[in-house]
Amino acid sequence: MNGESPNKLFYDAVRAEASGDLDKAIEIYSAISQETHSANLHANLANLFFKMKDYPRSVLHFRKAIWINPGNRDYRANLVLALEMAGISPKDLTGPPPSFSPRFQTYWLVALSIFFWSGLLLFSYFLRPRLGNSSTFWVAGIWITGTFFLGWGFFLSRMESTKLNREVIALSPSSQTEDPANGIPLRVFAGDGSSANTNVTPGTSLFLDLDTKGFPRSHQSQSGEKWFLARSSSGTNKGWIKRNEFDPVLDLHL
Amino acid sequence: MSQMINKFLPPFLFWFASFGLAHGQIRVEATFDPPNITSANTTIYKIVVHGTQQSPLGAVPSVDGLTFSSPPRTLRSASFINGVPSIRFELSFTVTPQRQGSFVVPSWNLEIENDLYAVPPARLQVLPPNQKDKLKQAQQRKQQADLREAAFLEFSCPRPFLFEGETVAAKVSLFLWNRLPVTRIEQIPTKSGSGFSMTELGQPVEQRDVKRFNKTYSVYSWNFGLTGALPGKHSISFDSSIRVRVRNNRNSPFSSPFFNDPFFGFGREEGLKISSDSLNLEIRPLPVINRPANFQGAIGNLSIVSDPDSNRVSVGDPVRLTCVISGTGNFAAMPAPDLSFGKSFKVGPPAFSFDGNENTKQNGSQTFEFIVTPLQAGLLEIPPVSFSYFDPLEEKYYSLSTDSHNLRVDPGEKWIAPKIAPSSTASVSPKNASQDLFQTESEPGNWINKLATPNPLESNTFWIIQITFSGIFISILIFRFKGRNPRLEARKQKERLLEAKAREALKHKDVPGLHQALRRRIRLRVGIACDQSNTSALSSTEIINLLNTSGYSDEIVGEVLQLLKICDESEYAGTSNEPSNIESTFQRSRAILKKIK
Known part of the structure; x- marks a missing residue:
């Protein structure tokens, strides 16, 4: 980027686009995206590719924008449109529930750790494991079930993360x-x-x-x-x- | 000797024909061989040209009722007859009679060595078929019937007529006799008939051991959607071809009853074309009377629902309105409902998706997703989506409409277009944008260095939790290990055993045993509570003194004294509680022991 700040280049690209020089705007945005990223940068780039009828690249950059800012509904609606224009069914977008998104895998793991250790400490300090004691049985059951649930959540989230790290756009x-x-x-x-x-x-x-x-x-x-x-x-x-x-x-x- | 003949005879005959008889007299003969046949047989129309071996030129005249094979078989020959050399050229046509009667091939000319020679007329008598011919014809008919039964196509349509544009689930089935050595299906069934359109044939459904005509078949069935395209009466049939393995020394596998041929199945492959019977179907035009204004060609038995993905948005935010048409109908040709939402909304072109039987596209649900953008703020109503279809069974038009949906539209933020310097637009010619649904962001937002999924093992929180909890856990283990008192543990273990023993005695109504166990347990507990190592040798009085000196209340001491007295009397004086009272004694002892800690 020749030492220029990404903000300055971004504004240059916005001006280029506003003046109708879409090729130059794409060139500047692409150069910025080699070094750093922002949701607006990729959304603008996707928008430009869409205008240039290069729908596959528009899909790619909307995916990047959504990864950075998953809550933006405009991006999603525009991605659906770009996919349709590219001749791809938007049904392919349906993924797992947001709770199992790759960005939540740390939360799952932290929750799993806290739950697991808490149960272990409870048993080791407060409760003496005695067979036949119903309260011990129920607490142990809840602990094991909760640990499995959180472990399952982490596993799904991890799988999604692995899948996303392998995903490419043709x-x-x-x-x-x-x-x-x-x-x-x-x-x-x-x-x-x-x-x-x-x-x-x-x-x-x-x-x-x-x-x-x-x-x-x-x-x-x-x-x-x-x-x-x-x-x-x-x-x-x-x-x-x-x-x-x-x-x-x-x-x-x- | 034979080698000598083979070596020298052909050159000699060639010389003999070319030079020895080059200028002989040319004579032409024409005969039917045999001249009398039955209508089920064929005969040979033979023309013999004596005196030359050059090919003649000419055309056999056509005779009504006779069919001549073409081209003819030819034969050149040379011989000595009574010492006189003779050469000749023969032309043989296979003649098939079309009917009975007497036929004459009239005289016609042949051009031989640039001269014309007349072929004499020939007569053929065709007689009615005899018994042998009838048997042969019957056998041929049976063979053809067998062949038709060996492999055939069956096409079924569920309705006797269709309306124009109506789609029905049709089926075409290929029946292959299990004894027919089919190597592969060369061509899946193709439609013949211009009045219909159909969906693509997918993978067939295979059925084994289907009985038909007293034979066992493998049946390959294709389900597809058949749509009436052109009004009128049309015929439709299907053709397919398969490859079968046949014997090498036969010209055709079907010239003989191959079904009984033990060698069938070895040799070369041949193609066999199979055609279904032609089915005449009428395609009726849709009635004009009572046709709704918004009817767009949907035919079937259908229902429609609509659902927006949000009920509160800002101005300009897209709302996805999903219209689902489900049921039975012509989904492959079904257009989207027409949405006329007025000036309050901007409606984009819909996205289509079909969910159902992909083979026929006749049963399932068609989803149309519209992007509806509210253009003004306020409490708006997404109007009902109206839809009309024609029911081909009831032959009536129906109009449906969905529910309306309330949509709260917030004003949102006003977007200010960036000011553009006039000079920057002068040098660049703007490109035509294909579609501009997006609003370019004029601020870059937050920058991030890398697009990557988070690695949970790099999380500080995770490691802090691990270290903290594992530290606590290890501390507890150390505390427990160091805090262990073997003597105390042994006493508690002994106390648990005594309690179990007391329960056992209570269970068996063993009064002395229960009292003994209770007394020993009280002593043990007092020893633990008053830190006395050996309490088993103490008397009841000494135990009471020990409790008094340890500061226990008079009430507890009194209860212990009373309990010890009961136990002592039971053990030493032989007096005991009634069995009905021992349960209360046991419970009382537990209550007292809980107070001694």
């Missing part, structure tokens, strides 16, 4: 107003010459496969292109996709 290799005829191919092998298992519509959410160490499974071809193994949300369709054919929703080191 994009056309270059910012273009018309989608490729057959969509983005998920290839059988990591190579341009390989046939496609299936084609996905740009803007579709895909999920990267992880290797045994927890990193995305990848392959670097002789030409230097990096390929990743991705699959659809249902998990049924999978194949290799080039790095320039998708962008992650969150910041990932790929």
